Amino acid sequence: xxxxxxxxxxxxxxxxxxxxxxxxxxxxxxxxxxxxxxxxxxxxxxxxxxxxxxxxxxxxxxxxxxxxxxxxxxxxxxxxxxxxxxxxxxxxxxxxxxxxxxxxxxxxxxxxxxxxxxxxxxxxxxxxxxxxxxxxxxxxxxxxxxxxxxxxxx
Amino acid sequence: xxxxxxxxxxxxxxxxxxxxxxxxxxxxxxxxxxxxxxxxxxxxxxxxxxxxxxxxxxxxxxxxxxxxxxxxxxxxxxxxxxxxxxxxxxxxxxxxxxxxxxxxxxxxxxxxxxxxxxxxxxxxxxxxxxxxxxxxxxxxxxxxxxxxxxxxxx
Numbered sequence: 001x002x003x004x005x006x007x008x009x010x011x012x013x014x015x016x017x018x019x020x021x022x023x024x025x026x027x028x029x030x031x032x033x034x035x036x037x038x039x040x041x042x043x044x045x046x047x048x049x050x051x052x053x054x055x056x057x058x059x060x061x062x063x064x065x066x067x068x069x070x071x072x073x074x075x076x077x078x079x080x081x082x083x084x085x086x087x088x089x090x091x092x093x094x095x096x097x098x099x100x101x102x103x104x105x106x107x108x109x110x111x112x113x114x115x116x117x118x119x120x121x122x123x124x125x126x127x128x129x130x131x132x133x134x135x136x137x138x139x140x141x142x143x144x145x146x147x148x149x150x151x152x153x154x
Numbered sequence: 155x156x157x158x159x160x161x162x163x164x165x166x167x168x169x170x171x172x173x174x175x176x177x178x179x180x181x182x183x184x185x186x187x188x189x190x191x192x193x194x195x196x197x198x199x200x201x202x203x204x205x206x207x208x209x210x211x212x213x214x215x216x217x218x219x220x221x222x223x224x225x226x227x228x229x230x231x232x233x234x235x236x237x238x239x240x241x242x243x244x245x246x247x248x249x250x251x252x253x254x255x256x257x258x259x260x261x262x263x264x265x266x267x268x269x270x271x272x273x274x275x276x277x278x279x280x281x282x283x284x285x286x287x288x289x290x291x292x293x294x295x296x297x298x299x300x301x302x303x304x305x306x307x308x
Contacts, residue, residue, distance in 0.1 A: 057292060057296070059296050059299050059300055060300065063299070065295075065296065065299060067292075080285065082281070083278070083281055083282045083285050084282065089285065089288070089289050089292075112274065116270040116271040116273075116274045117270040119270075119274040119278075120266065120270045120273040120274040120277055123274055123277030123278045123280075123281050124237070124273075124277045126277075126281040127236070127237055127277050127280040127281040127284055128237050128238065130281055130284035130285050130288055131234065131237050131243065131284050133288055134243070134284055134287055134288045134291060135243050137288060137291045137292055137295060138211060138221075138243075138291055140295055141219075141291060141294055141295055141298070142211070142213050142219065144295070144298045145213050145217070145219060146213055146214065
């Protein structure tokens with residue numbers, strides 16, 4: 001499998017896909033390893049090549065809330081690296097042994113400046129991802145409210 | 155007040171601000187009016203000039219959940235118009251008499267194609283807005299989980 005496959009976003013030209021692959025570094029981590037932690041400075045964007053990544057948030061010191069499980073090649077995570085103030089909004093843990101690519105946020109910014117069209121496609125993709133997650137999270141919140149309303153009615 | 159004030163995003167050049175103002179239409183609505191409804195096709199992006207706008211979602215046929223109250227000039231809403239599949243994710247209601255600008259999604263797409271740098275700035279701003287809202291919504295969800303965990307412990 002070519003490394004460029006991971007970065008083949010809908011809308012990217014072949015040249016743009018290759019530019020992105022050129023600044024990516026392949027890495028591997030074993031099952032259970034934490035790749036980054038919520039609240040810490042976000043300097044690396046990740047793209048999954050192989051394995052499963054769990055994204056989670058801490059409810060308190062002892063309780064974790066799983067947010068999503070990534071298991072498809074080409075899924076991006078650690079995307080807060082692209083957004084000011086560049087702080088991870090979730091933690092990422094390898095659910096299995098994993099292979100992934102990392103892209104340095106500064107390298108990507110430099111690339112985006114030289115090719116605003118590429119930056120536009122990435123940010124559109126990112127905005128859509130966040131909107132989808134926001135809709136899902138609101139849906140969960142609605143379920144909680146419904147439970148509370150039912151409890152109050154009876 | 156010049157109409158361009160509303161569109162003066164951080165990062166826009168004066169030319170870009172004027173291009174955006176040129177495709178905007180000013181409109182007014184009275185208190186209580188619904189500007190758009192959740193789940194309906196999203197063709198217009200809105201920018202608040204004066205008044206207060208309530209964004210809300212339906213929990214069920216009888217219960218509404220308020221999401222946020224916009225009251226600052228220059229705040230955008232109806233932003234799902236910029237994201238496929240172009241469907242409003244919330245409803246918007248005028249909390250007071252309001253004045254606002256609307257921008258047709260197709261006009262903005264045409265402008266973005268001719269100036270990818272402008273498109274990049276808008277999408278970056280949008281991704282940041284969604285990430286902020288996502289973080290807030292997850293925070294609310296955590297509060298609900300904490301309440302449930304406490305109830306289970308005692």
